[in-house]
Amino acid sequence: MEIGGLLEKLREEKPLVHHITNMVTMSECANVTLVAGGLPIMAHAPQEVAEMVSHAGALVLNIGTLTPAQVDAMVLAGRRANELGLPVVLDPVGAGATSLRLEAAKRLLKEIKISIIKGNEAEVAIMAGGAAEIKGVESINVSGDVVELAASLARDTNAVVAVTGAVDRVTDGERMVEVTNGNALMATVVGTGCMTASVMGCFAAVEKDTLKAAVAALVTFNVAAELAARNSDAPASFKSQLFDELYRLDEQTIKTRQNIKERMINQ
Ligand SMILES: Nc1ncnc2c1ncn2[C@@H]1O[C@H](COP(=O)(O)OP(=O)(O)O)[C@@H](O)[C@H]1O
Ligand SMILES: Cc1ncsc1CCOP(=O)(O)O
Ligand SMILES: [Mg+2]
DSSP, rough: OOOOOOOHHHHHHOOOOEEEEETTTHHHHHHHHHHHTTTTEEEEEEEEHHHHHTTOEEEEOOTOOOOOOHHHHHHHEEEEEEEOOOOOEEOTTTTBBBBBHHHHHHHHHSSOOSSSSEEEEHHHHTTOOOOOEEHHHHHHHEEEHHHHHHHHHHHHHHHHHEEEESSEEEEEEHHHHHHOOOGGGGGGGGTTTHHHHHHHHHHHHHOOOHHHHHHHHHHHHHHHHHHHTTSSSSHHHHHHHHHHHHHHHOHHHHHOOOOEEEEEOOO
8 A cells, every 4th residue: 555645745734633532642642643744623612613623624533531521522523524524533442441432432433424443452343343351441352353343343334444453454344454563662651542543633634545544644653653662662751752753754764664564355
């Protein structure tokens, strides 16, 4: 898959990326959006979300610290985004850890056309109706083939599904792309999953092929992480290096380091 040129396009267009997201990693998501090349706006009030999203290039919905009222605001923003043809990224944080989270994620999928569902293995498996163990926001174990589950979720929802982990897998139900960039230190920083969704929002705002946008986001963020790990070996310094390397990243470095494999899924 050819993803060249998208980072430059992102930096030229500087799309506004509207987030309705959690209180834990909101600041990290704003910063990662900015250093990637987008413009972050975190706007949650039901009175303004429809208006705000009309100025945006993409909407990112993250249920990490959801309340029922916040989910109502997500539906308002998502419906307006759909009317305007804007991409919507859903991070179903902790789906299955409680029934409130799972029901909220399902409601969002029912009431909004979602472009990209991005979760860790357990979140995606549970959203697909499979069996998995999740402890808070942490994926512990999945029974069954997560690739099959992701592909069936993609076919059922017409969304691109991205499953993160040491290897990231992205599928539209027919094609499967594996991204093996990244570094294990990413799992030592709270919010790298949320940040991945923010970067996906950035790329989806400038690339209509949603599968390609999701892959470009994963490669870009994970290559920045590889570069960050050259100068740090512990979480706090790694996190600051990650922002710096994403800010410095260029197309040539992505081209040299990208590790993408594509195949068709047997249905
Ligand atoms: N062991 C690893 N090696 C390389 N990249 C990783 C590893 N663990 C996580 N990542 C990357 O970190 C980001 C967050 O993934 P993950 O930890 O699965 O999400 P979450 O934080 O939502 O559970 C993704 O971009 C993923 O590619
Ligand atoms: C710990 C935590 N609790 C609620 S949201 C959140 C952050 C989850 O971040 P990520 O999914 O990127 O690890
Ligand atoms: Mg997560």
